[in-house]
Amino acid sequence: MKLLVQKFGGTSVADADRIHRAARRAIRAKQQGYQVVMVVSAMGGTTDKLIELAREISDDPPRREMDMLLTTGEQVSISLMAMAIHAQGEKAISLTGGQIGLITDAAHMKARIQLIQGDRLRKELRDGHIVIVAGFQGVDNSGEITTLGRGASDTTAVALAAVLGAERCEIYTDVDGVYTADPRIVASARKIEQISYDEMLEMASLGASVMHSRAIEFGKKYNVEIHVRSSFTDNPGTLITHEVKKMEEIVVSGVTLKKDMVQFVLPKLPNLPGVAAKVFARVAEKGVVVDDIIQVFDDKGLASTSFTVERNDLPDAREVVALIANDFNLTGILCNDPVAKISVVGVGMRSHTGVAETMFKAMAEAQININAITTSEIKISCIIDTEQAEEAMRVVHNAFDKGNLE
Amino acid sequence: MKLLVQKFGGTSVADADRIHRAARRAIRAKQQGYQVVMVVSAMGGTTDKLIELAREISDDPPRREMDMLLTTGEQVSISLMAMAIHAQGEKAISLTGGQIGLITDAAHMKARIQLIQGDRLRKELRDGHIVIVAGFQGVDNSGEITTLGRGASDTTAVALAAVLGAERCEIYTDVDGVYTADPRIVASARKIEQISYDEMLEMASLGASVMHSRAIEFGKKYNVEIHVRSSFTDNPGTLITHEVKKMEEIVVSGVTLKKDMVQFVLPKLPNLPGVAAKVFARVAEKGVVVDDIIQVFDDKGLASTSFTVERNDLPDAREVVALIANDFNLTGILCNDPVAKISVVGVGMRSHTGVAETMFKAMAEAQININAITTSEIKISCIIDTEQAEEAMRVVHNAFDKGNLE
Numbered sequence: 001m002k003l004l005v006q007k008f009g010g011t012s013v014a015d016a017d018r019i020h021r022a023a024r025r026a027i028r029a030k031q032q033g034y035q036v037v038m039v040v041s042a043m044g045g046t047t048d049k050l051i052e053l054a055r056e057i058s059d060d061p062p063r064r065e066m067d068m069l070l071t072t073g074e075q076v077s078i079s080l081m082a083m084a085i086h087a088q089g090e091k092a093i094s095l096t097g098g099q100i101g102l103i104t105d106a107a108h109m110k111a112r113i114q115l116i117q118g119d120r121l122r123k124e125l126r127d128g129h130i131v132i133v134a135g136f137q138g139v140d141n142s143g144e145i146t147t148l149g150r151g152a153s154d155t156t157a158v159a160l161a162a163v164l165g166a167e168r169c170e171i172y173t174d175v176d177g178v179y180t181a182d183p184r185i186v187a188s189a190r191k192i193e194q195i196s197y198d199e200m201l202e203m204a205s206l207g208a209s210v211m212h213s214r215a216i217e218f219g220k221k222y223n224v225e226i227h228v229r230s231s232f233t234d235n236p237g238t239l240i241t242h243e244v245k246k247m248e249e250i251v252v253s254g255v256t257l258k259k260d261m262v263q264f265v266l267p268k269l270p271n272l273p274g275v276a277a278k279v280f281a282r283v284a285e286k287g288v289v290v291d292d293i294i295q296v297f298d299d300k301g302l303a304s305t306s307f308t309v310e311r312n313d314l315p316d317a318r319e320v321v322a323l324i325a326n327d328f329n330l331t332g333i334l335c336n337d338p339v340a341k342i343s344v345v346g347v348g349m350r351s352h353t354g355v356a357e358t359m360f361k362a363m364a365e366a367q368i369n370i371n372a373i374t375t376s377e378i379k380i381s382c383i384i385d386t387e388q389a390e391e392a393m394r395v396v397h398n399a400f401d402k403g404n405l406e
Numbered sequence: 407m408k409l410l411v412q413k414f415g416g417t418s419v420a421d422a423d424r425i426h427r428a429a430r431r432a433i434r435a436k437q438q439g440y441q442v443v444m445v446v447s448a449m450g451g452t453t454d455k456l457i458e459l460a461r462e463i464s465d466d467p468p469r470r471e472m473d474m475l476l477t478t479g480e481q482v483s484i485s486l487m488a489m490a491i492h493a494q495g496e497k498a499i500s501l502t503g504g505q506i507g508l509i510t511d512a513a514h515m516k517a518r519i520q521l522i523q524g525d526r527l528r529k530e531l532r533d534g535h536i537v538i539v540a541g542f543q544g545v546d547n548s549g550e551i552t553t554l555g556r557g558a559s560d561t562t563a564v565a566l567a568a569v570l571g572a573e574r575c576e577i578y579t580d581v582d583g584v585y586t587a588d589p590r591i592v593a594s595a596r597k598i599e600q601i602s603y604d605e606m607l608e609m610a611s612l613g614a615s616v617m618h619s620r621a622i623e624f625g626k627k628y629n630v631e632i633h634v635r636s637s638f639t640d641n642p643g644t645l646i647t648h649e650v651k652k653m654e655e656i657v658v659s660g661v662t663l664k665k666d667m668v669q670f671v672l673p674k675l676p677n678l679p680g681v682a683a684k685v686f687a688r689v690a691e692k693g694v695v696v697d698d699i700i701q702v703f704d705d706k707g708l709a710s711t712s713f714t715v716e717r718n719d720l721p722d723a724r725e726v727v728a729l730i731a732n733d734f735n736l737t738g739i740l741c742n743d744p745v746a747k748i749s750v751v752g753v754g755m756r757s758h759t760g761v762a763e764t765m766f767k768a769m770a771e772a773q774i775n776i777n778a779i780t781t782s783e784i785k786i787s788c789i790i791d792t793e794q795a796e797e798a799m800r801v802v803h804n805a806f807d808k809g810n811l812e
Contacts, residue, residue, distance in 0.1 A: 015462075016459075016462035016463050019463060020463070050482070053422075053482070053486060054485075054486065054489060056421075056422035057422050057425060057426070057486050057489045057490050057493065058489040058490065058492065058493035059493070060493070061489040061492070061493075062488065062489065062492050064499075065485045065486075065488045065489050065492070065500060066485070068481060068484065068485035068488070068500050068502075069481075069482060069485035069486065069489075071481075072478035072481045072482050075474060075475075075477075075478045075481070076456070076459070076475060076478050078474065079460075079471045079472070079474035079475035080459060080460065080463050080471075080475065082468065082471045082474070083460060083463045083464040083467040083468065083471050083475075084463050084464065086464065086467070086468050086471070087463065087464035087465070087466070087467075093470075094471060094474050096474075096551075098504075098549075099549060143504075143505060145502075
């Protein structure tokens with residue numbers, strides 16, 4: 001029997017009306033002959049409220065207890081969803097992460113899924129239930145309650161779709177799909193009909209916040225078609241899927257922008273084995289998450305290393321940089337704060353030339369200076385000043401839109 | 407090692423300050439050499455809010471899903487309590503009903519405890535933790551989440567005290583003990599220092615709402631000393647314990663009042679075997695909870711049967727009475743609505759005479775008419791008009807207070 005996983009985010013279950021609306025959607029799929037598994041997030045705002053409660057109690061709450069606290073948010077919404085479906089005359093049952101046997105490691109607040117025991121789920125589906133699963137949560141091997149990190153209900157949904165062999169995983173959210181650029185910045189941005197996992201992964205990590213990266217990785221690994229769409233309309237959204245030939249014809253699928261970053265430039269590091277390792281060991285010690293690393297050697301064999309971090313890691317990053325300066329006797333370290341990263345993403349780049357040129361030319365014409373450049377097989381990113389960021393997004397989007405941007 | 411169970415009700419954990427206050431109390435007990443198990447209710451008002459959420463979704467939510475929903479209230483408060491203790495520098499761990507292996511039957515919303523697997527609890531206590539247990543909840547044999555009915559966190563606490571062999575079970579609440587009468591009605595009411603399980607059971611079922619009856623039954627059955635006291639002061643409260651000789655010297659321990667009741671009188675029922683059984687089978691069919699049944703035969707061998715129900719069962723009770731009237735061709739059925747029940751309770755009654763006389767005389771002098779009388783070994787109850795109820799409580803309390811009411 002064909003099976004559908006439908007995931008509803010916090011805004012899609014924010015009140016009784018919306019819960020009933022989501023319930024209707026699941027019932028409709030069931031009436032169309034699908035077995036339906038719903039994955040539900042906490043009602044909009046709930047998780048923030050719980051975090052605020054914890055903060056009133058303690059500055060440094062144990063991570064285990066945070067998981068005990070936060071998982072109640074999804075437990076509330078799954079029970080309400082089951083009530084809504086029941087009230088509309090269909091059979092439904094809600095299940096916690098523990099009850100479906102979603103086993104994780106013991107890393108509270110950022111646990112990783114190790115195993116999903118599908119037995120209970122399959123039994124309830126066979127019994128004709130719409131099964132409503134609490135997203136974001138699991139249990140470790142000793143029955144301790146864990147969470148997968150914020151936004152990880154997407155991951156739960158895609159993982160369940162993989163385990164159950166779902167035809168598709170539908171992600172219902174408050175936007176109607178993935179766009180070629182942020183429509184709030186670029187008026188001419190268009191919805192992307194279809195995008196590859198790799199492109200979507202790049203876009204997610206480069207600033208498009210529609211979906212959680214780990215969910216996309218899961219989708220790619222287990223070959224799960226993901227349909228990101230609006231919970232408020234019936235319009236088709238964006239299909240995230242394996243790369244198909246047609247995608248290569250599109251040079252650039254999207255333009256993304258990530259703000260609130262800081263760039264450090266460490267000039268004149270000695271060109272010796274192990275130097276970079278030492279530098280980034282310092283960074284890792286402090287738990288600072290580095291976005292991009294760029295290193296270039298000059299004609300004297302000295303390296304100029306640039307790395308970017310998110311602005312909220314800035315105090316820690318400054319301490320780290322001070323240590324590194326001391327380790328290597330560095331002077332003249334630059335800190336560009338704040339900076340932004342503009343990126344173009346597209347699998348078509350592999351087979352098309354001139355992408356970088358088009359991008360740089362568009363920015364040059366708009367007098368936008370580029371602080372650093374980094375590329376992968378399917379994206380080009382530039383670090384630029386924040387105040388020029390939105391203008392950059394518009395001109396770059398425009399440059400590719402004239403061509404064959406999807 | 408000596409062990410203490412401390413139970414904190416909703417008002418005692420209603421905000422961050424109160425949670426920290428409860429945490430301090432547990433830590434103090436630990437520093438005095440006790441192993442400490444805390445049982446915590448949902449934060450004041452939470453359960454009502456959750457019920458309201460469910461009502462917005464459905465008029466008739468499945469009981470299983472109500473349990474899924476309501477148990478989140480306690481899960482929030484246990485995690486916050488663990489954070490508070492941790493913030494004050496002690497080791498603590500929160501555990502759900504499922505995690506401590508509190509196994510119940512499958513009767514959702516009114517489940518009964520079948521077994522408590524104390525292993526996990528004992529392990530955490532040995533490791534030096536203050537263990538914080540979610541009251542009110544358990545799991546059935548197949549891992550489904552159940553609740554024990556409203557107010558049942560008391561039951562969880564006393565059951566845990568029994569299983570763990572606690573020295574005492576402390577019930578922290580918003581009143582400072584059990585009173586000889588409701589102090590809001592009888593200004594001269596006094597706190598009772600010590601009361602027997604049987605008296606407390608009668609008082610709880612007769613209108614003193616300080617503690618949950620099932621918890622007192624558990625206490626009696628497993629010989630657990632229960633100390634009901636205020637969470638806002640260090641004053642001793644009321645000790646509920648096995649009967650001791652001294653208690654018999656006190657004729658009446660307390661006067662209780664239960665309002666919002668309705669009395670039906672069925673006159674002229676035939677005096678034949680099985681008649682009463684048929685009458686109350688009708689009542690049971692409809693699920694109406696009967697408070698008191700009184701039956702008297704007149705000189706013609708016809709029975710006059712009176713029974714009382716709570717006012718919110720009135721619509722159902724009326725239907726039942728109509729059926730009974732039809733079964734037996736009855737006419738002249740009386741319905742006294744509303745009525746109240748005033749009771750005096752005391753183990754001393756067993757060995758003292760004149761208790762009924764004192765009670766009836768006090769009411770007669772105040773021109774209070776008695777609709778019905780019912781007694782047990784340790785209590786006398788009278789059904790009276792509601793508008794005279796508070797006056798009755800005052801005169802009866804006063805009558806015994808002049809003597810040797812505790």
